[in-house]
Amino acid sequence: DAGVIQSPRHEVTEMGQEVTLRCKPISGHNSLFWYRQTMMRGLELLIYFNNNVPIDDSGMPEDRFSAKMPNASFSTLKIQPSEPRDSAVYFCASRPYRDAVSSGNTIYFGEGSWLTVV
Amino acid sequence: SQELEQSPQSLIVQEGKNLTINCTSSKTLYGLYWYKQKYGEGLIFLMMLQKGGEEKSHEKITAKLDEKKQQSSLHITASQPSHAGIYLCGAAPNAGGTSYGKLTFGQGTILTVHP
Numbered sequence: 042d043a044g045v046i047q048s049p050r051h052e053v054t055e056m057g058q059e060v061t062l063r064c065k066p067i068s069g070h071n072s073l074f075w076y077r078q079t080m081m082r083g084l085e086l087l088i089y090f091n092n093n094v095p096i097d098d099s100g101m102p103e104d105r106f107s108a109k110m111p112n113a114s115f116s117t118l119k120i121q122p123s124e125p126r127d128s129a130v131y132f133c134a135s136r137p138y139r140d141a142v143s144s145g146n147t148i149y150f151g152e153g154s155w156l157t158v159v
Numbered sequence: 160s161q162e163l164e165q166s167p168q169s170l171i172v173q174e175g176k177n178l179t180i181n182c183t184s185s186k187t188l189y190g191l192y193w194y195k196q197k198y199g200e201g202l203i204f205l206m207m208l209q210k211g212g213e214e215k216s217h218e219k220i221t222a223k224l225d226e227k228k229q230q231s232s233l234h235i236t237a238s239q240p241s242h243a244g245i246y247l248c249g250a251a252p253n254a255g256g257t258s259y260g261k262l263t264f265g266q267g268t269i270l271t272v273h274p
Contacts (some may be wrong), residue, residue, distance in 0.1 A: 045201075074261070083264055106251075107255065149204060
């Protein structure tokens with residue numbers, strides 16, 4: 042089975058440029074999460090969607106960040122304009138949305154997109 | 160907000176030794192996830208615990224959640240170089256609802272296993 046697929050795996054861009062990260066969740070999963078990992082702050086949730094609807098974007102650092110989920114099989118995280126402090130690993134994760142007390146609430150992560158802004 | 164403290168921050172062991180990593184929460188844990196991460200790779204799901212006193216095992220890794228649901232431990236028996244990596248615990252914020260997957264993570268424990 043294909044896992045969560047992210048692209049690009051690595052990106053180096055110049056400050057001020059637009060960056061778009063892409064994610065394909067596991068088929069049948071209807072919750073999708075974007076996380077960011079840095080040495081200083083660890084792994085932090087940026088935004089998550091249920092059934093393609095953004096539920097909580099309180100983790101999005103500022104207006105330069107935006108995320109969309111136009112359909113159940115695709116999501117994007119966009120940074121415009123990018124800054125050096127945005128350099129991090131961005132993870133996408135998905136899970137099937139179920140009652141929390143049921144078993145099988147595994148959250149699967151992609152392999153990440155390594156972003157470097159110079 | 161919920162905070163997770165992992166200990167130790169790093170651990171170096173000789174192959175074959177047993178080891179334990181702890182994850183302590185400032186609030187009641189409603190769902191506690193353990194992941195393993197290798198440098199340059201994503202997070203690999205290990206186990207998820209929900210009930211007080213629950214214990215799960217997979218191969219040589221055992222995870223436990225205490226009765227009060229504020230501390231979890233990950234125990235590796237007879238460690239191997241393949242166990243090396245960063246171990247992360249993640250906590251679900253509440254007992255239900257759409258926010259269940261909104262995990263708060265500990266800072267991670269870096270495990271090195273010398274052959």
